[in-house]
Amino acid sequence: MSEVKFSKEHEWIKLDGDTATIGITQHATEMLGDIVFVELPEIGSSVAKDGNAGVVESTKAASDIYTPVSGEIIENNQSIVDDPAKVNSDPENEAWFFKLKITNKSEMDSLMNKEEYEKFSKESGN
Template sequence: MSDIRFSEEHEWIRVDGDVGTCGITEFAQEQLGDIVYVELPEAGRQVAQNEEIAVVESVKAASELYAPVAGEVVDSNQALVDDPAKVNADAMGEGWFFKIRLSDPGQLDALMDEAAYLALVAEQA
């Protein structure tokens, strides 16, 4: 069973067991435009919630990704290094950035469900 949650920083986390897969939202990739570079965290790194964890750069500008929850990085999507455009093509799927083993699953409760996130996007669009 998986559950997808969203942060105000336009990131998503899909939790399966105690591991969450994270990326940027469709709205975020559209705002950024053509993505040309990503910097991913090393497996084994411990991150606090809201800590800077990855970088995404479009033709226009660089942006940081923040860890939506605390935990240990267990994997990152190396396919993005050679083909960052995957984030534009499939932000919520093949364009995932990293996986975190959650240290405090209770932090998920403070993140938005899809309806709340879509309302936030509607406000910002």
């Protein structure tokens, strides 16, 4: 399994063969606050890199979720739809958002590694 990569929109992505698992980062959940609603992309739908792929709502506001790579959705995590608070408690493991079949692995190249992401999220202050 490859290393975890990160996007500027605060998503994490883990690639296993052609299958990418995508979720939002701990840092993102800290910015969002308590998550009370999750909407995920439908299985079988196609999503394009940096395109809309779901919504999370905190007690304060709604935020779009973007996919860091293009592909076809093959699985979504219903357990976070039923219990959105899971996203706050374990965002980078159990509370993954969706899995997709990646269409272009080179899209991974522009993403950040953990160290770069930590620097990015600290510097951007968001």
